[in-house]
Amino acid sequence: MMNADNNLVNYLLHLADTTLILSQRNSEWCGHGPVLEQDIALTNIALDLLGQSRNFYQYAAIVSGNNHTEDTLAYLRTEREYKNLLLTEQPNGDWAQTILRQYLFSQFQYLYFEQLQYSADTQIAAITAKALKEIKYHVRWSSEWVIRLGDGTEESKVRMNAAIITLWPYTGEMFMPASYEQTIAFRGIGYDCSELKEIWQQKVKTIFEEATLIVPEKVFMQTGGKNGTHTENMGYILTELQYVQRAYPNCEW
Amino acid sequence: MQDEIKNITAILETVSDPEIPVLSVTDMGIIREVKMNGDSVEVIITPTYTGCPAMDMIAMNIRLALIEKGYRNVIITSVLSPAWTTDWMTESGKQKLKAYGIAPPQTPSGIPSDGTIACPQCHSTNTRCISEFGSTACKALYQCNDCKEPFDYFKCH
Numbered sequence: 001m002m003n004a005d006n007n008l009v010n011y012l013l014h015l016a017d018t019t020l021i022l023s024q025r026n027s028e029w030c031g032h033g034p035v036l037e038q039d040i041a042l043t044n045i046a047l048d049l050l051g052q053s054r055n056f057y058q059y060a061a062i063v064s065g066n067n068h069t070e071d072t073l074a075y076l077r078t079e080r081e082y083k084n085l086l087l088t089e090q091p092n093g094d095w096a097q098t099i100l101r102q103y104l105f106s107q108f109q110y111l112y113f114e115q116l117q118y119s120a121d122t123q124i125a126a127i128t129a130k131a132l133k134e135i136k137y138h139v140r141w142s143s144e145w146v147i148r149l150g151d152g153t154e155e156s157k158v159r160m161n162a163a164i165i166t167l168w169p170y171t172g173e174m175f176m177p178a179s180y181e182q183t184i185a186f187r188g189i190g191y192d193c194s195e196l197k198e199i200w201q202q203k204v205k206t207i208f209e210e211a212t213l214i215v216p217e218k219v220f221m222q223t224g225g226k227n228g229t230h231t232e233n234m235g236y237i238l239t240e241l242q243y244v245q246r247a248y249p250n251c252e253w
Numbered sequence: 254m255q256d257e258i259k260n261i262t263a264i265l266e267t268v269s270d271p272e273i274p275v276l277s278v279t280d281m282g283i284i285r286e287v288k289m290n291g292d293s294v295e296v297i298i299t300p301t302y303t304g305c306p307a308m309d310m311i312a313m314n315i316r317l318a319l320i321e322k323g324y325r326n327v328i329i330t331s332v333l334s335p336a337w338t339t340d341w342m343t344e345s346g347k348q349k350l351k352a353y354g355i356a357p358p359q360t361p362s363g364i365p366s367d368g369t370i371a372c373p374q375c376h377s378t379n380t381r382c383i384s385e386f387g388s389t390a391c392k393a394l395y396q397c398n399d400c401k402e403p404f405d406y407f408k409c410h
Binding site: 040051129 | 300302303304305306332333334335336337338383384385386387388390394408410
């Protein structure tokens, strides 16, 4: 048997899991959005993220070679095997928390995929170059909402500030590479995410200033998602996500 | 061989997009190449939007259309790079979209500012974006300030 490139598999799973879990979270809003247009916007974003995750899972299945398919990778792994960013698994909370989670992530994802489109791995380059076109819309939509809520009513500002306090501790992880990420970055396939910290902070600061919000300083940062140590939310997400495949193995739509 | 490929291309022009039935897959610009190898046909397509659920159906419809015309060995290959862009949509495709009531994508691609997209009903450019996300992944929701008609705009990509 050929030895699979484990670092590459882990890296692809990290990219796939992150987009899958955020997609899953956003789709929880389906039918519950504050107005129809925004419900549709959020579920459209969920669909884009799902498409990205499918591309990464399909590629991970090929690289891992272990009779895996995109479905076995998405539906049949356990919590500790998921490598998504902790930020993406945080609960939807209220509209402010959902919006802020999307903005903080999309702003990072845009900068990150801008680099990955030049990956030495042509498949990663192709997936991310294509995804960038969609992420551009996600950044624009979510940043407009951050401004609208932050610089909105007294109530919306209170909620936005509460969302910042809740979510900010999960942003640090985006810029702390796991060991497989470092290896992959060194090979020219990935990109050193720590390099993006400053520019991300700058972009967020610009939007926050327009939204009359304040960027927190010196916050303890939670980590672990990239290596499979998750917050207590993860088990509940997987229970719902995997239920059908666990209850009726191999069932097809 | 060239005639055969022409023949296949003509068949592909009859395969419509399931979400926007006035457009064929060739109008959409998702057919990248047609190859013949003995009696097998390979159609290379590229997805429009990453998560577009119509892509699986499009691949199946292409296969069915070719099988119906007597091609037995049909391979559909999907490639991601270079990434699909609305710039590949044909001019006739854009006219068909407009007649169907969907404002066609602007060229060159990019996010448009208000007051630049023409209403497909009354042609006024006094229009505004209601939501950058519409009924499908490829559309945004607009409204005309003059005739008041809401309409879909096919997003640039």
